Amino acid sequence: MTHLAIRGLSKVYAAQAAPAVDDLDLDIESGSLTALLGPSGCGKTTTMKMIAGLLKPTTGDILFDERSILSIPPERRGAVMVFQNHLLFPYMSIAQNVGYGLKMRRMERAEIDRQVAEMLELVRLPGMEDRRPKELSGGQQQRVALARALVVRPKILLLDEPLSNLDAHLRFEMRDLIRDIQQQMGITTVFVTHDQEEAVVLADKIALIFDGRLQQYDKPLAFYEQPSSRRIAAFFGGVNFFTGTQDGDGFTSTIGRFSVTRDGPADGGILTIRPEDVRLSEDGETNTVSGTIDSQVYVGTHARLRVTVDDHTVNVVADADVMKRYGQGDRITLQFPENKLWILPAE
Template sequence: MTHLSINALTKRYPGEEKPAIDSLSLEVESGKLVALLGPSGCGKTTTMKMIAGLLEPTSGDILFDNQSILNIAPEKRGAVMVFQNYLLFPYMTIAQNVGYGLKMRKVDQATIDRRVGEMLELVKLPSLGDRRPKELSGGQQQRVALARALIVQPNLLLLDEPLSNLDAHLRFEMRDLIREIQQEMGITTLFVTHDQEEAAVLSDKIALILDGTLQQYDPPMGFYESPKSRAIADFFGGVNFVTGTQDKGRFTSDLGAWSAPRGIEAGSGLATIRPEDIEICEAPGENVVSGNIVSHVYVGTHSRLKVDVGAHQFHVVADAGIIKTYGTGSTVMLHLPAEKIWVLPHAKD
């Protein structure tokens, strides 16, 4: 297992005014899976290619177990990269594709055959070794690409949007398999994605990159419960915002005064609460507001409501059965649990 350190890593492409990635610093503990999350063009893949040795940094350093790798050839770094488009050799069998890395290392054929069998078992394709890539589905091809990467026992596994070409059902299956294998092998892994849910489900920590700059580096829960800025909260979506003033754990706005002990201590604030944290209640009380349901959507496992409260509209995720009690036009009381409110600093215009 390898500890990865990224120190003030910067990449500036010729002719570009802004760097593609700007002073990125991260510590990835041995055996952990970290998601590099962000929209297209934010610098995620650029970062991964610098780690793999496919791009040279403008400045900064990359260390494996406290040793710089910048002067080490890509093929000797022990980092392998799996791309979203698989890059399998069409003229080879699946077994030959998986064993290719060992063949290039001049490993004897008996060992290759044994290791290929082990890898195909690991990715749950034990009987497909004699087939060609064109005979496999997209999900199966991605499993083969993963097996080919893992067979060389890399120090670091780099996954570049590996699920983006798969349909929803296959994405769910593949992400579960990746997490299962990563934990079983204990391999340090970086996973590039633009999907917030994917990052939250798969990773031990998420590095959110926006416009080439690291915004927050925390376990998934930190992004949902304590985002460091409105931009971060917006990126994870669905958050309700109310502007007001924070003072000693009390947040005051045009909706009244609430208990809100988390976040800034004092000053102009932006109270945030996620739709799934709002509770429908039956009686007035602390942190309770009243409003009218203007939209009600039943989605099977739950209901999604839009509730107008004064000049604000709250998005609420409620129990699916709520449709039996409340419908569009109903008046409803909403409880905003104090421990679920997070108050950000808010700069007035």
């Protein structure tokens, strides 16, 4: 198991003025599964390629177990990358594909065969040795690509959008498989994704990157409960933002004053609450606001409501039953639980 550290890493492409990766610092614990999350073009794949050695950083350092690996060529670095589009060698059998890395290490044929069979068993593709890549489905090809990377026992496993080319049910299957194998083998794994749900479900920790800069590096729950900026909250599905000022234990916002129990930043200027944390109020509760239902949409397991409070919109996710009790244009009272309110820095 390898500890991965990234220190002040930057990458500036010749044709671009702005850096693709800008002064990135990360400490990835050995044996953990970490997601590099962000929108397309934010620099996450560039970061991964620099870890793999496929791109040279402009500045900064990458350390495996506290030793810089920048001078080690990619083929001897021990960071194996699995690409988004599988990239199985089309002219090789599945066994040849999986055993490729071992063959390059000049391992004996019998040992290669043994390890290939073991690895295909691990990715739940036993007996596929003689097939050709084109005879396999997308999900199977991705599993072969994973087996090909794992068989060389990498120090760091790098997965570039491993689920993006798969349909919904294969995604779930592959997600579980990656998680199971990663825990079983204990390989320090970094994966790139633009899908926050995927990152939350799979990762021990998430590094959220916008415009090449690390925004927040934390456990998944923190991105929902304690986002460090409005942009991060919005990326994770936050939609309720009310400007105002903090005063003692309370926050006076554009839609009212609320008690807040959790500490926010000193320069807090935006109050936020997730739509699923907003409750329909019972009589006699504090932290309430009243408004008019603008719209309500049934989305299967629950309902989405848009409520106008003093010309501001509050988005609510509630039980589907709410649609039997209220209609569009009805007055409704909402409660913001103190422990669910979070204050973000002013912009």
